[in-house]
Amino acid sequence: MIDRRNLMAVVGMAPFAGWTSARAFTEDSKPNAAPKTSREVLRDRYFPNVVLTTHEGKKVRFYDDLLKDKIVVLNFMYASCEGVCPVITANLMTVQKLLGERVGRDIFIYSITVRPEEDSPKVLKEYARMHGIGPGWLILTGEPKDVELLRAKLGFVDPNPEVDRDKARHSGVIRFGNEPLQRWGACPGQSAPDWIVASIKSVDWPKSEQAKRAG
Secondary structure: OOOHHHHHHHHOOOOOOOOOOOEEOOOOOOOOOOOEEHHHHHHHHHOOOOEEEEOOOOEEEHHHHHHOOOEEEEEEEOOOOOOOHHHHHHHHHHHHHHHHHHEOOOEEEEEEEOOOOOOOHHHHHHHHHHHOOOOOEEEEEEOHHHHHHHHHHHOOOOOOHHHHHOHHHOOOEEEEEEOOOOEEEEEEOOOOHHHHHHHHHOOOOOHHHHHHHHO
16 A cells, blocks of 8 residues: 555656746856746756657657646557556556546646657557557657656656666656646556545646646
8 A cells, every 4th residue: 555655756757846936047048148047947947848659659748738728648658568557557448438528638647668669650650449448548669768768857767777678667747737837746656546636736737727727
């Protein structure tokens, strides 16, 4: 059983959690340049705008096309994984059902392979078909160097280099965030689906915004 203390320990691992200041400077800011907003600082530090390919064969940019202005749910996996991946994928399928029509409207799920050299769009399309993955949930691959950059920036890297090199032991964490509101958190991917949904809703839009988006 994963209790609230363990959940908060995982949430605390999020490298970009806790940014609340309205404006911030970066080390490479030019003397006469306007200071960057904290949202821009987060984007520049943690969300590299690399090109990925969806399981449908479409090219997308990580920040511009996938994150910007959305609530997102992120995890890493690979198609032939027999460890935590099947459990987490099954949990996310239930999460998708519990969130209903919001998935694909203002909440989006992204699963990124840690083995892009094996997981082509064709392989991932079959993975999506086999698991009944619906609209609003993309399975993504890309250049190995870009996937590794995303893993590092998003905090899915194990601090032990030997463990991290073994892709079969990749992180079982789910990260979620409201990009424009800069609210980010994480939870174990093997948690109960209704708990994962509650965790995602902790970064939700204000009720007035929810009503506008639903309308």
